[in-house]
Amino acid sequence: MAEANIVPDSDRSVSLLLLGDSGCGKSTLLARLKSGRSSLSAQPGSALHTIVPLRDEDQPFIYDIRFSRRKFTLELYDTANPNQHWSSLRPDVVVLAYDISNRNTLDGLTAWRNDITRYFQYGDGERLPVMLLGLKRDLRREGEGIIYPQEAYRIAQELRCDRYAECSAVTGELLAETFEDLARLAAMTTTAEGGQSAGTTCVIL
Template sequence: MEGIIKKNVVIIGDGYVGKTSILNSIKQQKFEEQIPNLYDDFEYTQTIGDKQFKVKFIDTAGQEEFAMIRAFSYKDADLFLLCFAVDDRVSFENMETKWISDLKDYSDVPIILLGTKSDLRRTNRNCINKDEIVKFQKKINALFYAECSAKTLSGIDDLKKRILKFFSKERSCTIQ
């Protein structure tokens, strides 16, 4: 087995879209109400084939007053997890008007588009249409679009698997 491959996934998006809850669902496999934070991270190690990965998820504050602090985490990013809440049109629109421009100096770092609070699709008819989301995903050339719910844990394991699958294939220059 080769050495440990370290990768950093930086979680970005508006405040209150559920970034911290997603991180904690990945970490603890359970939902707890969260207080928004300035910075948090979590590492886990996973072996795929003959490769061992240490993936560090870095949760950043989405509020504008923390832009300078948040930017420090960008320089070490191997992947951006660009988040919006599926029931929040403003957080969706801010991806293009705020977050993509925030990443202009990191255009070589891949992006995964992540819709949070997917459990609300069952009760809220005003959620953002998936066709509109996929159109935006293609526009920004994101690797893929995924939805998850920290509250129900739906999509959390699949997201982790897809991220690891990307990292495991990355060295061969093949992106699925």
């Protein structure tokens, strides 16, 4: 798809809500992203010491990013915000997260997906971009109960998610690619047509 003529816009804010069972790795992911561009571009396993815990009361966590020729601000919330219950938010994008090493968190995604429909999608045909995200990729081990990407991708299709990705916030594996996917979904909400530019460059400013 050819890249549209897009005027860079640094005033646009996109609200993103991260949902998933407690302990699935959401907070660690947000903390790793908050450490900035150097954390995303670091080689896997090279930036373990840069993960600094974030305070829940500081939500939303703000990320100024550039995706292709578009600049915008990403406002990230998760379910631990003590000042506002997540169901009262009006997100532009929702990320459903689960722990790759814990099948219970994968099984719980159906309830979270139903909550998205219940709280955020009010009319027939209303579209809210949803991404399924597997966390703690570094903990995937061979054995009974292992969750392979093919299974998770199938579940993403069943839950009508727009994208599937997985990464490790601890080692950095696939972290940059995951954030690029998040930026693509966010960029979809910043155009009148609901489309996105064809570029692949995404950085945290």
